[in-house]
Amino acid sequence: MNEEENPKIKKPGLLSLLKPYRTLILLLIILALIANAFTLWLPLLLAQGIDGYYNGENLRQIYTRFAWASAGIFLFTYLQNIAQTYASEIVARDLRNRLSDKISNQSFASVQSITPAKLLTNLTADIDAIKNFVAFAVAQIVISLFLIVGGSYLLISIDWRLGLTVLSILPLIGLAFALIFGKVKTLFTKAREAIDWLNKVINESIIGAALIRVVNSHESEHNKFDDANTDAKNVGISILKLFAALIPIITFLAQFATLIILVLGGRFIIQGSLTLGEFASFNSYVAILIFPVLILGFISNIIAQAQASYERIVDVFTAPEPAGDGTITTPLNGSIQIENVDLLFGEKAALKNVSLKISPGTRVAIIGPTAAGKSQLLNLLVGLLPPTAGHIRYDHHDLSEYKKEELYKQVGLVFQDSIMFNVTLRENIAFNTEVREEDLQKAIRTAELSSYIARLPQGINTIVSERGQSLSGGQKQRIMLARALAINPKILLLDDFTARVDNHTEQKILKNIAENYPDLTLVSVTQKLAAVESYDQIIVLTEGEVIASGKHQELITTSPEYIQIFNSQQSTETL
């Protein structure tokens, strides 16, 4: 039972999870034991009552005891139930909090590789399995063992011959469970997989709802779903078949025990070695004894499920901590050095040997075809992904040497995809809590959001709906920009931010940035050359490699790729 005794077990068992709750669990077990001790007492009192009647005793005292015992059962069962609800919920709550702490300290890359969907299952279904274990299994294991031992002792003490004969049924019941559960275990895994698959299909149909309606793929979605649903049904029925066999067999074995009592007990009564009262209580004890055996059998299933869930959760807990935080807290100058950086996704190289130098206060544009690795480069710059090889340095210090908290206060990134939280506009923009009111207002003005916010009935306190459904693409992008500007950054990274903003607003915004944030180092990934022709440096990125860099005037004469892009845009001014 005690995992500590077995150092070979690498994965901590479920019991280690309960250690911090020792007192509560102990209380739970004590309450359960008291409740069940009372339960065992009842048949004894019944037998005493019947025998006492035959012996002409006064039964009043037995009746009183019976009443007390009943009250005791009621009280302690209720207390036990409250204790186990409390214990299971507190274990679940703490485990969820620990898990969410762990997740929130993970790097972006590891959350992506574990996948948010799996983490959601960890935080809901897996925790539920553990909750079930604490609520139904912990106390029941102790009680069942107690009842089996106690019941067996009482049976044997009343009549050892009869007792031992009846107890010989127990191994048979155990055997039936072992046989069925051996088979059912693989089916349970299959059932879990079937449900996972079903959930995946449902989730995709929710997330892809708009596309499904635009291309009318209801039928193919339904076919996918039908396959998954049929599979789930079939596994369910396979499990059912086994249980449909198991339960009647167990019931029969239990009934068979009462039959043994009738025949053997009857013989002993006829021989005069057993009283009728003893016979009656014997029957009651058998009922008490069989029940915990059944319970143990079914609980073994809860334990197995909880153990599997706990192992999945432990996998998250044991995921490596992100590399230690750096110590540098000095304010940034704004210079960036990228040295021989590679980034691999599996076999595929997203960036190959990229090197760049960016001086403080300069404006740099990164251009290049779709999937050239532009966004990945920005992800590297804020440390969302670690480079596979090479170095990212700010002011000649490696990114990893900086205290992240300080770095994130000085580097603002505007993501390409709109990310909105279901909180107020103010909280969405001043997402970093240390934002000062004046910086917030400056950011809103710079992103040209003032008049939009002024038009809203609740102004800046308007709640943004999940995924920002009520906002247009351009509004979302400007809010994202304001969010990055609100931290008053030293370095601003823009990922194709103007793609959904009209040209005039864009020009205004860029002018605002230049005026309001004059010392800013700006790195802008963009598709539009017109806006960046005056930049200090333009970098042409193709298939993960820097193929040209320099000012517009240089590139237009030296880089064929740049010229190609330039020509493609001769009429690509924007509205």
Add this chain to the structure above:
Amino acid sequence: MKYDLNISKDEHKQSDLFSSAKKMWPLLATEKKVIIIALLATIVHSLLSLAAPRLMAHTIDNYIAVGNFGGVLLFAGIILVLFLLGLAAQYAQIRIMGEVGQRVLFRMRNRIFNKLQELPVAFFNQNKAGDLISRINNDTEKINIFFSQALVQFVGSLFLMTGSAIFLISINARLGGATLAPAIILLVITLLLSPWVKKTNLRSAQTLGSLSSEVQESLNNFKVIIAFNRRDFFKARFQEVNKKNYVASIIAGIANNTFAPIYGLAASAGQLIVLIYGIFLIGNDLFTIGLLISFLMYVNNFYNPLRQLAALWASLQAALASWDRVYEIMNLESDLQILPDSANTEVGGLLVFKDVDFQYSESEKVLHKINLNFERGKTYALVGPTGGGKTTTASLMARLYNPTAGQIYFKGQDIRSLSHEERTNKIGFILQEPILFSGTLRENILYGNTALIKADKQKLEEIINRTGIDKIISRFDEGLDTPLLANGDAVSLGQKQLIAFIRAVLREPELLILDEATANIDTVTEKLLAEIISKLPSSTTKVIIAHRLNTIENADEIYFINAGEVLPAGSKEEALELLLKRNSQS
């Protein structure tokens, strides 16, 4: 247009057991015969289980008491036969009822899924993905637990209990009546407590739904959380919903656990009554000791299933609470019903907007009295400031929503009278946010394209080469067989837009709508896309929403959309002027 599941909940009257069961009935209706057979098996099993103690009592009184062991053996044999018959009946009962449960669950999932498919985009906009997922996963799981584990026991227990009660009364009406008295009190208590228990379970399910939404939102937005140094944001919000769920679950747990101790108390009381009253009756020669022993067994037979019912009752309440949440989805009706064929009107053009108004639920009007006429084979550009209503206009063209007022005609027919299949085949819409499914590039570009999926490979290749799509496909490492992951950063936004573009073009629609569909694609690639579009049949009508001028330059007509109004702009210069004017005003 009110699809918000969580708004209606306050008005939503808690449905009682019978109305909930009634709502579940359509799922059970086709199983009538099977259920009757299962019930028969249950009755047989219960009768057999009940007869055994009676026979045992007979054996004790008539054979053990007088010392006739031969008679004991004879009756033991008879009882053994009964037990074996009971084994068969119980097997049949569990098997049949269990299969009914699985089939009902199958149908229920099917119905929810079909409902989800039927509901319009507005439904998904108004509800949180996490909450929907929780309703479909966690709530159907609770119903599943009830159906697959509890239902069989429930029916069995009910019969065993009723049978025992009949036996108790038939052996001795007065003693039986007295023994059953506590059960009547139980019935009253149960009926009184049930609504409360269900309510606490509903609350617990709701908090689990918001917990799930919170995780869904935070984890999907994780990069912002990191880049803005707000790991505490996720932590704090999660701890808040977790705490709410914890409190609600404890209350629900205590509510669920209230039944069992009370039922146990009633069982003890029943036994005590039998003991006191039985001994009193024996004293008056109205009862025998053999009957008393079997009576005590019947009391157990009555109260044990009743105790099981107590546990099952809680599981039933939880299932009913979940059922209410699932039913809220099932009960919604899509407002995008297909109208009966409308008479063709004499309005020209392929697609015509006539006095169209639109507003999202409870917000201000997004479009006012819009009139537009898109002619066959022409290219239209929709321009205007962000938030002006361009995407909304495009969504109306594809009938993602119905106009709040006015009509939209496609080929002179009310767009609402076109079947979904017909409409989506003829109107192609490339969404602003591209969606990818995990699978190969081929699977992704053929997604929902029934015609091409069925056609042979050559057909697909022929179309790909004819339209020039091959130049784009060759940019993917393994061509059509390139594996793609739906989540993750390995596929760039621009690539996703390319895929969405091919997906729409392969369908060769009569009307192709591009809603900033190429915003994150570089200008060199964009030229390729323009070429592909130009190779579409000349009758194809194109509607383009974009900021880049070259796409607009080729347009036959330009519409300027701002503040819910549409102005025709003769040329791109005029459009520019309109935009400038708007900007100088604001």
